[in-house]
Amino acid sequence: xxxxxxxxxxxxxxxxxxxxxxxxxxxxxxxxxxxxxxxxxxxxxxxxxxxxxxxxxxxxxxxxxxxxxxxxxxxxxxxxxxxxxxxxxxxxxxxxxxxxxxxxxxxxxxxxxxxxxxxxxxxxxxxxxxxxxxxxxxxxxxxx
Numbered sequence: 765x766x767x768x769x770x771x772x773x774x775x776x777x778x779x780x781x782x783x784x785x786x787x788x789x790x791x792x793x794x795x796x797x798x799x800x801x802x803x804x805x806x807x808x809x810x811x812x813x814x815x816x817x818x819x820x821x822x823x824x825x826x827x828x829x830x831x832x833x834x835x836x837x838x839x840x841x842x843x844x845x846x847x848x849x850x851x852x853x854x855x856x857x858x859x860x861x862x863x864x865x866x867x868x869x870x871x872x873x874x875x876x877x878x879x880x881x882x883x884x885x886x887x888x889x890x891x892x893x894x895x896x897x898x899x900x901x902x903x904x905x906x907x908x
Contacts, residue, residue: 773883776884776888777824777826777887780821780891781821781822784814784815784818785815787814787865788814788815788818791807791811791814792811795807795808803854803855806862806905807858810862813898817894817898820894821891824887859906860906863899863902863903863906866895866896866899869891870895870899873888873895874892876888877889877892
């Protein structure tokens with residue numbers, strides 16, 4: 765992703781969609797590196813969750829005449845670990861990573877919402893809340 769000092773609402777959405785796809789791709793690739801049934805089910809769930817979120821973003825309607833901008837937009841590049849055959853040894857480790865990714869996204873969206881107003885702020889606050897809900901769901905899974 766190219767970093768710009770200002771982003772339009774459309775560009776912000778495109779970056780968010782790309783972020784969700786990258787994360788879904790990561791979970792998909794991880795399925796090739798585990799044979800544990802519970803881990804595979806979790807990875808399927810996580811990939812689907814990211815793709816569902818991406819679909820929601822793709823369905824956001826933006827007025828072509830809206831010239832809302834955000835200055836110093838978020839850098840939407842989570843630090844995803846390099847995929848290695850022995851990277852994750854357990855379901856618990858995968859769940860911990862997924863929680864960290866959701867925390868990262870929620871924090872980025874929330875902190876960015878504080879830097880703007882109008883429609884962009886509303887969008888970022890909504891994205892932050894969705895990520896917070898996902899994070900909470902994953903933490904509940906950890907308790908099972």
